[in-house]
Amino acid sequence: DADVTQTPRNxxxxxxxxIMLECSQTKxxxxxxxxxxxxxxxxxxxxxxxxxxxxxKGEISDGYSVSRQAQAKFSLSLESAIPxxxxxxxxxxxxxxxxxxxxxxxxxxxxxx
Amino acid sequence: QKEVEQNxxxxxxxxxxxxxxxxxxxxxxxxxxxxxxxxxxxxxELIMSIYSNGDKxxxxxxxxxxxxxxxxxxxxxxxxxxxxxxxLCAVTGHSNSGYALNFGKGTSLLVTP
Numbered sequence: 001d002a003d004v005t006q007t008p009r010n011x012x013x014x015x016x017x018x019i020m021l022e023c024s025q026t027k028x029x030x031x032x033x034x035x036x037x038x039x040x041x042x043x044x045x046x047x048x049x050x051x052x053x054x055x056x057k058g059e060i061s062d063g064y065s066v067s068r069q070a071q072a073k074f075s076l077s078l079e080s081a082i083p084x085x086x087x088x089x090x091x092x093x094x095x096x097x098x099x100x101x102x103x104x105x106x107x108x109x110x111x112x113x
Numbered sequence: 114q115k116e117v118e119q120n121x122x123x124x125x126x127x128x129x130x131x132x133x134x135x136x137x138x139x140x141x142x143x144x145x146x147x148x149x150x151x152x153x154x155x156x157x158e159l160i161m162s163i164y165s166n167g168d169k170x171x172x173x174x175x176x177x178x179x180x181x182x183x184x185x186x187x188x189x190x191x192x193x194x195x196x197x198x199x200x201l202c203a204v205t206g207h208s209n210s211g212y213a214l215n216f217g218k219g220t221s222l223l224v225t226p
Contacts, residue, residue, distance in 0.1 A: 042218035043157075043201070056211060057181060089173055090156060099145040099164055100205050100212045104156040 003027050006091050006105035013081050013112055021076045021108050023091030031094045032074040033102070034058075034066065036087040043090070049074055081112040117204050127225055132189040136202030139183065145212075146178055148187045151219065157201055161187060173200040178211035192224045216222050 004025045013019050025032065034046040035058075045058030047066040055066055067075045075087060078085055088109050094100040116139045134148075145164055149157035161176040162221045163169045163185065175188040180220045185204075189196055199219040205212045 021219065031211070035216075040218065045213050045215075048213050050211060083215040088154075094212075094214075096212075099147075099162055100163050100214065101145070101147050101159050102157075102203075102214060103159070107154075107156050109154075 002106065004034050004091060004103050004105035005038050005057075006089075006108050008108060009106065010109045011055055011111070013110070015082055015112055016017050019078045019081055019110070021089055021091075021110070022071050023074045023076070023105055024104075025074075025091075025093045025105075026072065027095070027103060028071070029070060029093035029095050029103075031096070031100075032068070033092045033094070034064075034074070034076045035090045035092065036085075037090060037107075046076065067095070078110075078112075081110075083112045086110060086112050115213050117202055117217040119200075119202050119220045121218060122221040123223050124220055125223045125225060126192050128192060128194060128225075130192050130194045130198065131138075132222055132224070134187040134189075134200050134222065136185045136204075136213075136217055137183055138185070138202075138204045140204065140206060140215070141180075141183065142207050143204045146176070146185045147159075147203040147204040147214065148174075148176060148185075149203060149216075150216075151199045151201055153199075189222075192222075194224050194226055197222055197224050 091105040131174040164174040202217040
């Protein structure tokens with residue numbers, strides 16, 4: 001099994017729908033992150049969490065919310081999806097003992113029509 | 114917004130040559146520096162990390178860091194067609210952002226047989 005697992009891998013949804021992207025990890029890391037990647041814009045931070053009670057907004061949090069259900073689980077929700085949220089979404093974990101380098105999940109390709 | 118700049122490329126090198134990838138960053142407080150390789154549609158994969166000035170070698174890869182010049186580079190020796198990918202430079206931010214990584218937009222590398 002992968003260290004960081006994202007579900008679903010691909011999703012097509014309609015404008016206005018609520019959608020949840022899920023991430024789980026087996027690395028035992030406290031720190032988890034959600035990024036989106038768009039062509040020409042690179043990876044941008046949406047939210048990050050240091051533990052279940054510590055959740056922080058990143059640079060592009062508008063239109064998104066998150067839930068840290070347990071150390072191993074960090075979910076991203078789009079409350080009312082819009083077409084410009086079409087992107088590749090990555091979850092990642094990091095370990096301060098390894099310089100905060102990330103382990104990424106396989107990604108979720110989300111299309112909002 | 115702390116910035117990480119990379120030339121988008123594509124950088125084209127012949128098989129067996131040395132590929133040189135460059136990155137500059139704006140945050141003088143950054144402490145950790147990473148290079149990720151990303152194949153199209155896949156998640157980024159960590160290939161090198163560097164934390165102090167100088168060179169760090171790992172197999173065919175050498176990372177170079179110059180904090181005074183705010184510059185980090187990646188050299189790939191004996192380039193292979195399988196090295197063709199996008200290379201992302203990532204730099205840790207400040208503690209007030211939880212040391213979340215700031216990513217460059219990536220340099221596309223093409224190794225031609």
